[in-house]
Amino acid sequence: MSREGLISPVLTKELKERFRTSRGPLVIFLYVGAVIAITLAFIYLNYRHNPVSFHPERSREIFIMLSMLQLFLIAFVTPGLSAGVISSERERQTLNILLTTRLSAASIILSKLISSLAFTVLLVVATIPVYAMVTLYGGIAAKQLAAVFGLYFLNMVFFGSVGVFWSTWIRRTGISTVAAYACIFALVVSTALGAELMDQYLRSQVMVQYQNTAAVTAPAPVHPEMSPYSGAGPGYSPPPVYESPAIVWILRGLNPVIVMISLFESMGWGGGTFWLEPWKIFTIGYAVLSICFILLSIYLLPPVRRGLRGVIGWKKF
């Protein structure tokens, strides 16, 4: 008997099963159709009053809209595809048989994840002609285009890992799918909302402290930069320049929507800047979280757990 090959039989089987039915092409058709329809509708709304002239700035706006739309669709499709990979095996009573073969838990989990990602990658690749159409008149740098697709890929891996994790933990596909969506929704909302609430609270604290302690001879304007008294008068102490703390930037960097915006706009947001760019925080954070979810799935899959050594199948023939 030979050793386990590089390409797991589970991956080959999954790809064969996924792409063999008519459901696959139908999903691609509907997905690309939806992207094209929404993009064309947006283009129409932008150019309906002046169809003959072209502005690169508008091309850029359409590109940003398309990128956000695609991000939303990825967040919608990926957990749906991955949250049933293990639980569906359990439901159709094939998992126990699979677990009595010589395939390791790591091999099964990774193969399942890759096969579900392969389909999502195909969906995104199928929309490239739409991007070509939108970026035809410029306004977008090649670097930005690459960054957007890099961000998609990271999101897919993360959303896929979340789906696989819930699918391994929860026996029913319906519940695991809902749990995966809830988890992703909670992450997106909590990072955006958490960052802004924390930022506003800390900013107000700084201002209160300033008002209480600063020795002012003239009434300090709330917004000194907009005030005619800005920096004027003896004894006047200008309010401190507020810098968002690292935790706020980290939370912002963990939000895919904010990171996507940061690829197009420089992120100052009235709270200074952070030494680590949002996309870097995102890459590190989501890579770590994805690895954690994958490792947890690998740990949870075997029916009889024997610690890490047995789970990742170090001991092989």
Place this chain on the structure above:
Amino acid sequence: MIKTVGLSKNYKNVAALVDLDLTIDGGTVFGFIGPNGAGKTTAMSILATLLAPTKGKAFVGGYEVTEQPAEVRQLIGYMPDFFGVYDNLKVEEYLDFYAQAYFVPAARRPGLIKDLLELVNLSGKEDAYVDTLSRGMKQRLGLARCLVHSPQVLILDEPASGLDPRARVEMREILKELRKMGKTILISSHILLELTEMCDTIGIIEQGRLVACGSVEDIIAQVKSSNVVQVSLLNREDEAGAFLAQHPLVTEIKPREGQNILIYVKGGEEENFRILSDLINAGFPVSGFAVERENLEKVFMKITQEVVQ
């Protein structure tokens, strides 16, 4: 080949398996008999490395199932009582997938699949999609799947359940063939007659405990404290029934079927002779007096009834 020592499994407060001590020699067929929920599937799942025992040890081919599951999996072919198949795969692809999952070299796989399909009478179905197969065919395909890595031990949990009589006969013939090939087979079934024919040894399990174990003949001898006799009469069946019901050597009398009366006699041949003499002396027209051979089904019922009581 298979050995369990004090094997126990609890689900919260429910004891599914209690101190199971079992030894199955290589090349023999062991039949697991017991009602639903007796602990057969639990014992088989532990042996198939799918369940951790609460207490005790289980060995397959000398390997401990929880400590060396990879070695055990290479030795066993496991067929659960209920299992699904990948409907979108063709029969050949299905077997090829499992052969890959056991790292069977690519060059060996086509020949192996052909041989397996021939063994389970599915030759010619290579290109058929699995979901187009009948229940019996899927069950035979499942058996072929168990054999892709040529395991020494087969753990078959109710392989004939849900099959029609023809499919059952076909399944039984395949198992006999596997027995001839020297495989060690651990099989559970509700069709006790099948086990009587096939098994070298049987184990009767009830409420998680192994209540009897040995050859079919040994177990029958162990429990045989009475014998069953069918008495046939030309007429006066009701009177004869009343007479036998009062007889001190008759422990039980079954409702009459036509002109036959089934009685349970305390003792052996001598007691039978005395009852027959008493019947004739009383003037009953006895046309037949046949001792029924005790079968596995009756033994099973008797043993499990005692445990339940």
